[in-house]
Amino acid sequence: MRMKATIHDVSRLSGVSTATVSRAFSSPDQVKEATRRKVYEAASALNYSPNAIARDMVLQRTNRVAYIICKKHATILDEFYAGICEGIMRRANALNLQLIISTADDWQKMAANAQSKQIEGVILGGDAEAELINDFQSRGISIVLVNNRAAGMELPCVLADERDGIRQAVDHLITLGHKRIAMVLGRFSPYIVRERYTGFIEAMKRHGLTVGSQDIAMCERDIESATEAAEKLLFRPERPTAVVGGNDVIAAGVMKAARRLNISVPKALSVTGFDDSSICSMLEPELTSMRVDVQRMGESCVDILKDTMEGKSQAAGAVMIPTRLIKRGTCQEVGQNG
Amino acid sequence: MRMKATIHDVSRLSGVSTATVSRAFSSPDQVKEATRRKVYEAASALNYSPNAIARDMVLQRTNRVAYIICKKHATILDEFYAGICEGIMRRANALNLQLIISTADDWQKMAANAQSKQIEGVILGGDAEAELINDFQSRGISIVLVNNRAAGMELPCVLADERDGIRQAVDHLITLGHKRIAMVLGRFSPYIVRERYTGFIEAMKRHGLTVGSQDIAMCERDIESATEAAEKLLFRPERPTAVVGGNDVIAAGVMKAARRLNISVPKALSVTGFDDSSICSMLEPELTSMRVDVQRMGESCVDILKDTMEGKSQAAGAVMIPTRLIKRGTCQEVGQNG
DNA sequence: CTGAAAGCGCTAACAG
DNA sequence: CTGTTAGCGCTTTCAG
Helix, strand or coil: CCCCCCHHHHHHHHCCCHHHHHHHHHCHHHCCHHHHHHHHHHHHHHCCCCCHHHHHHHHCCCCEEEEEEECCCCCCCCHHHHHHHHHHHHHHHHCCCEEEEEEHHHHHHCHHHHCCCCCCEEEEEECCCHHHHHHHHHCCCEEEEECCCCCCCCCCEEEECHHHHHHHHHHHHHHCCCCCEEEEEECCCHHHHHHHHHHHHHHHHHCCCCCCHHHEEEECCCHHHHHHHHHHHHHCCCCCCEEEECCHHHHHHHHHHHHHCCCCCCCCCEEECCECCHHHHHCCCCCEEEEECHHHHHHHHHHHHHHHHCCCCCCCCEEEECEEEECCCCCCCCCCCC | CCCCCCHHHHHHHHCCCHHHHHHHHHCHHHCCHHHHHHHHHHHHHHCCCCCHHHHHHHHCCCCEEEEEEECCCCCCCCHHHHHHHHHHHHHHHHCCCEEEEEEHHHHHHCHHHHCCCCCCEEEEEECCCHHHHHHHHHCCCEEEEECCCCCCCCCCEEEECHHHHHHHHHHHHHHCCCCCEEEEEECCCHHHHHHHHHHHHHHHHHCCCCCCHHHEEEECCCHHHHHHHHHHHHHCCCCCCEEEECCHHHHHHHHHHHHHCCCCCCCCCEEECCECCHHHHHCCCCCEEEEECHHHHHHHHHHHHHHHHCCCCCCCCEEEECEEEECCCCCCCCCCCC
């Protein structure tokens, strides 16, 4: 493969100056139709296409943004973050932004070189450490948080309406007559845990229901852990008639526990999930869950990021993406044991 | 935020030439300890870090690679491709490569500018069109295929050992005494369909078992479609005692169909999945499946890509990632109905 | 509308 | 070891 053609080659072959070639590509309306045509012909004969690096260099901009997932293990393997990623990707492509993807760990490991990655904006997914945020801020890089809210700092962020989601789940259960409602919560990021926890307490309180410490179980993020936690919860004689799962995986664990204890879902126990992930329709019965439009969340991130990069909107507020109850087969009126 | 410091600023403040500053950063061993220290001091005082774009320009290389998923709908939302993506990402970061992610559709839509994306290598996931491949080839961009094999072209590719995986599943079933074994296959990429299909026929033949056209059902990729297809398969009086699912989602559909028809899994029907995805352990009973180390597949892609980019290995062969049976709860000896 | 020329920030010979 | 110098490929005044 021979050297790539440059603007000079095109200039020579078409008999116009490099400046004109440049204009023909970056602002076609500034060059006469005929000239333009000549340039394009020469260009395609030479198989020329502008070198983006050279352009970026003189323009002093890169149109490059990064999506950094701040999470320990599975990152894009986590369906939730994958969904956000998909939204970010699609929107970034549509806006002609280059998207770089990384994890917080990897990113910081590369710190030495990372400084020169020349990104102009960054979307931080999950529980971003203050240090990381500060680093970007000090380098003048635009930031958007997703699924997290940095306490104290005025950063734009996009969030699912977690609290309202939990409220909808609780309301649904209460409408069905449930009173003894428990929650099993996974060790998600602090922000998420707080929101879902608070949302639960608030929603219960609103109906005059108090929740004791034995009504909320904590577990890890995996299904085994959730199953164990749920088993304890369901083993008590005065066991709940419904449990809201911290997310769909946790809810699957609850269902598994119920099966082991021979408690029929939904006849003897109602359960709800959160995220409306793909597993909902694979479970039996299918899992009632809260839909959150993760792809839209991702798209919003990019839009906001672009705005702040261009200095358009300084609105450092939170964008709330609504959440919606998807009724499936795991909830039933209390006491309908037949 | 004021202008970023350049190499000249550092040169001035530290009293050495720009060349030395450059060396201090890119080949520290070529500059005297004392000088180096001076440079670093000046640099950090100015908050300087080398501009990667300028460097890339003069070096005529970008260290930038792309992962393009050639698939219609869910892309990284597909757990399988997400796993590959995770592997690619981790390895790319470790090797200091910049990773750009896109879908085939988006990529081609951006064609005009994409030419200038300055990527040096590309990993094509799934069913890449010949046109796309040719385009990259003609531009001298290194290519690695993953989960696909381009007929006729000598391109390096990394694949899971699909055929052997299916063979293991079939062997397992046969060892358990099954003889009437059916398959439900989803509309995956042509390559995958062919491999799994052929693998099935071959494995059965090896045991002297013939498979008729009614023993293989095709369906879409979603669970509803799989459920329908399986229902038909299981409704026959001479129904199979085992079915191997084209992947885990399909297998979940088979299980769902069995439940509807009141056929107990695994007592009256054994089923196997493929991919060993996260849903296996959420199903009841837990799904026996074939583990394929997708992350390792992703990592291999990057390693191979880097080698070909550097002209090291012209070995345009296929790298086969082995596959392993994970026994869980959905398979049982035939006829053990109690 | 087009051309000449001056860089963007960095690296790589080539001398010293 | 270090400095000088000549670009990498493109855009952009500023004149014509």
